[in-house]
Amino acid sequence: MLLFAAGKVLQTLMVLLIVSVVSFTLLKLAPGDPIQIMLGTENSPEAYASLMKQLGLDRPMVEQYFHWLKNFVTGDWGVSYVGKAPIFQYAFIEALPVTLTLAVSALALSILIGVPLGVLSATRRGSGWDAITSVFTLTGTSFPSFYLGILLIWLFGVKLGLFPTMGFVAPWNDFWGGITHMTLPAITLSIYFLAMIVRMTRANLIEVLEQPYIAAARARGEPNWRVVWVHGLRNILMPLVTILGLQLGALLQGAVLTETVFSLPGIGQMITNAVLNREYGIVQAGVMITACLFITTNLLVDLAYPYLDPRLRPR
Structure with a gap:
């Protein structure tokens, strides 16, 4: 197991090295002085x-x-010639927590709502709930996130005045203030991934519920909730975890637009401003931080496989 983990860590470091070379070269070739x-x-x-x-x-x-x-x-990491501040302080200490808060909030919202909706749709296949869920997933995966953010700002921020429309408050400093500031951005960023989780959960659970061991569990007289949430859900964790790991890049990409729409001082807005100001040192730092987040998440997914499926454990 240690050799397996060491091999994955080595692969991760090699990928990060390649990303650093490619991004550094492309930024040097970018126009502007x-x-x-x-x-x-x-x-x-x-x-x-x-x-x-x-x-x-x-x-x-x-x-x-x-x-x-x-x-x-x-x-x-150098010094920003516009802000006159160390890039490490600007990117790692100030911008990264904002992006992580947004990403974790959106991911948690997607899982907490998406998995139960997917289970409900799979166990009531062909019902009205299933039809409503199908319409929601189709809409959620095709609706532009930036446009959704503008609509949420107009409706819940401007018209109803329920949530602030821009800015960031750290939840660890002011919990309820942070929640209210992060609600609309988290909903905006999570809709696409929520719809994808619903579709993945539904499709995989329908297939699992038709397996012989599920029929055997029902024949033993186990309650339906245990058959679905223990025997069924446990066997769809691998594809679910896989899709979550692979979609982190898209989540971080969506965070760029979301942070811009809601004026969140995160990595996405930092990179956008740095590109406009030709601050390639900040762009490089943002690219490397994003790559580290994406690759580290996929490393954790790979390391989780043997625990999710004992057949994959090295002998």
Whole structure:
């Protein structure tokens, strides 16, 4: 088991290394001159050359990459030339908790509502509930999240005044204030994943409930809730966990639009502003943080497989 885990960790580190090389290279090839932006329109060639040497941009690209990688690993991510603040403080300490709060809230909402709806739809196949659930899942997977966010702001924020329309309050500082500020963004981001979880749960549970061991459990006189929620649900955990892990990238991608719509100071809005200001150091930090979140989640999914299915445990 330790060898299995070590192999997965090694694969994760290799993927992160490849992501860092590709993202660093593409950002270097991106249009725009950050030094020109830093110095402004009026500058001398001497000042331009001095700042380029100070930032190490006159070195070969390979040398620049290894210098950046060493600093990134040690926590020296540079300084934002617009905000005049350390990038590590801006990205890791300030923006990352906002994105994690939004992502965890949306994921929790999707699981807590999506799994029961999927079970209800599977156990009442062909009923009115099943038809309503099918319409909801089709709408949820096809409705643009940014447009949904605007509608929620207009209805629940402007018209009814039930929730704030923008800004972020940390739940660990003000729990109820954080909940009210995060409700509309979490609903906006979770709708697509909620609909997908409902569809996955329904499809897999219908297949599982037709298996012989389910018939045997019913024949033993076990109550229906135990047959469904213990024997049935336990055997759909692997595909459910898999789809959750694979969809984290889409969740983080959706967080960019959601944070922009609701003015949340998270990773998505940070990257958007950094691209507009040509702050490639911040963009690189945001890309690496997002990649780490996505790859780490998939690593945890891989490590969870042997616990979900004993047949996959190494002998």
